[in-house]
Amino acid sequence: MSQNKIQIEASWVSGEMESTGHPGVHALLNPKNIVIVGASEKPGNWAERVWRNVHRYGFSGNVYPINASREEVWGVRCYPDCASLPEKPDHLVVLVPAVAVPDVLLDAAKAGARSATVMTSGFDELTDSASVDLATRLKKVIEETGLAVSGPNCLGNLNAKAKLVTIPDDRPLLLTPGPVAIISQSGGLATAMKRALQDRGIDVSAIVSSGNEAGLSTADYIQHFASDPDVRVIFSYLEAVSKPEPFLEACRAARACGKAVVVMKLGVSDIGREAAQAHTGALAGSMQAFDAVAGQVGVIRVDNLDSAVEAIELLAHAKLPAGKKLGAITFSGAMRGLMLDIGRGHGLEFADLAPATYEAMGNILGVGSILGNPLDGGFAALTKPTAYVELIETILADSNVDMLLLQEELPRDDGSTRKLKNLADVEAIAAKASKPIAFVSMLSYAMTDYSRELRRSLPHVPFLHEIDKSLKVVRSIMDYATTRPSPTRTAQPAANNPADRHLQSFAKDRIGPVIDEVRSKALLRDYGIAVPREYLCATAEEAATRAAEIGFPVVGKIVSSALPHKSDVGGVIVGLNSAKEVAEAFDRLIAVAEGLPQKPPIDGILVAEQASGSLELVLGASLDPEVGPVIMFGAGGIDIELTRDVALAGCPLDEKQARQLIAKTRISTIMGGYRGRPACDSESVVKALVGLSQLMFDAGGRITSIDVNPFLLSAKGGVALDGLVVLRK
Structure with a gap:
C-alpha cells in the first residue's frame, strides 16, 4: 500500500473525516482546498468556469491554479506544480491532456493530496489501443496512490453542505441541502436532473459525475450516501456496472438504511451477442438480467428521466405503502376512467372497499349508498366544508387500501382559498397517517415561484405529474416496498466440484467454446439434472444395436x-x-x-430414449458481465423466442427462490394443473434450477451460458432432452 493511501486511511481512523460514509467519497466532496490543474485564460474554457463556480457558490477553502507555463492566471498567482503550493494540496480538478494525467496524480499524491476529479477524456471510452493502455496506467496509478478519484471523462461534482461546485456549468444552481443525491456517469445528464428537480421544488444535496469510474465507482458513492442522514433517495444514471458485487452490496446496504436507489440504466450488454448460440443468451439481455438481480436487492429501475423525476418526487415526500391496493378520489369522470384504464395496464388494482367504508362515505356525502372506486366527485355535497377531509380519512382507514391517490395539482398563483385549505388539510393528514397519500394531475404542468414555495410547505405529500407515468412509477414503488430484499447470498462448492473436472477435460481436449450435447449433458447430469438414456454412435449398426438396448421408440440426433x-x-x-x-x-x-453449406464436423449420431411429458420448459443460465450469473426459467420448445414466457433470478438460487422464479411465469399455472390437466412434478424443476445455479457458482465465471431446452416435464418428473454449454472465451 502506498504512503498516501496509508495517510488517507489513517486520517479516517483518527476522526479527521466524518465517521460515516465512504472515506474516499467524503474526501472528494469535502475538500480543504482545491487545485485546478490546467489553468488557462482561454475564453470559455472549463478550468476558468470551474474557478468561477468555486468562488461563485462560496467555497470556504483556498483555490490554487496550476500551469507550468504561466506565472499568473485569473488575476492570481499560478503555480508550476503541487510541490510549489503554499499548503498541502487536498483536491485536484484535472484538465490536462490525457497522456499527462497519470503523472499529475502521482505528483499530487506525493504532495499529500487526498482526492481528484479528472475531467479529461481520452481513456477507455475510446477503443484504440493507446487509449485503452492509458486507461490501464491511470487505474494502476490510482490503486498505487490511494487517491479518491472521480472520472476520468466527467463533469465535476457538487456538495451543497460544503458549498462545493466544480461543475463547469454557467447556469445558476440552487445550493440547498435536500433529500436527493445524484450519481451519474454522464455529467450533462446529472445537471439536467438537478435542474428538473430544482424546478419541481426538490433540493439536491450532492451530485457526483462519475465518468469512466477508473477510481471510485457507483458502488462507492451509493455506500457513502446510504449513511447520509439528509439523503432519502439516491438517483443513479448507469451506463455500465463496473464492480458488480460491490454495487449489489451497496444497494442492499442502502435499502437496509431506508434509502431508495433509483436507477436509469443504459445499454444492452454483450452477453446476448456472446451467447447467441444459446436461447438463454438471446433472451436474457442485460436489462432483464439487471432487473432480476438488482431488483432483488432493492433497486428501482426507471425507463426514462421523466419517470425518474416522478419516482424521486414520490419517494422524497411519502411513506412507502405496505401493500399494492390503491384508493383514489377524483373530481372528474374522465380522470376516473383514465386512472382505471391506465392503472390496469400497469398491473395496478384499485381496492374493493369494505361495505362499512361505502356506508360511511354515503353518510358523509348525504347520498345514501355509494358504489365504485375511485370516486367520481361532482357531488354537490362536497361543498360541505369537512366532506373532503372526512372522505380521505374514511378511505385511509379501510384495511383494503394501502395508498391513496387524489386528483390535484399545485396552483400557479394565489387565488383559491378552498384549494389552499384542501392542500393544507391533506398535508396534515399525510404527516400523521401510516399510509402514503399522493396527488396526481391529468397532465404535466409548469411550476412558478409561487407553486414551488407552496410546495415547500407540503413536505409529506408528493405531487405527481400526468396519469400514465405517475401510475407506472406507483407500480414500481409498490413492487419495491413489498419485496423483501434478498440477503447476501453465499454458496459452497459442490462436493469434488464436478464443474472443475469437466472444464479441465474440455481445456485438455481443446474443446470449446460451444460444448456439444453429449458433453454438455454429462456436466448437467453431475448436478442432478436428469437426462434420457442415450448413446453416441459412430455407425448405423451401432445405432441400431443401442436403440434395441434402450427400447423403442427412440430419437436420432446429429452431435x-x-x-x-x-x-x-x-x-x-x-x-x-x-x-x-x-x-x-x-x-x-x-x-x-x-449437405450443409458450412460442412460442420460431427462427432456421431446420438440415439436417445424418446421421453414423454406434457410440458416443454426451458432452463438456462447466463453470465452477465454487469451483474454476474443469472438463472432463467420458462416455457420452452422451438418457439421460445416467440412466446418469451420466461423469468430470471440472480445466482446462487435456493429452493425457495427457485419456486418464486417459477411462479413469475404463465406456464407455472399449467404446471400446477389447469382446466383438468394433471399437475406436473414441479419439485423436479426446482431441483434442476438449484443444480443449474450450483453449476454456475462452481464454474466461477468460466461458463458464459447454459441452455436446457426442452426440459420435458410430466407428473412423474422432468428430463433434459437437450443441453448446450457455452464456455467463456
Missing part, C-alpha cells in the same frame, strides 16, 4: 458443436420404432450434415 440448434437444419428425427428405422435414420442424418 456437433457447430450445430447448437439441430432441429433448425433437420438434424433430429423422432419416433424411430425399429432397428431398421434407426439405421436408415443414421444415414439420413449423416447426409443432412454433409
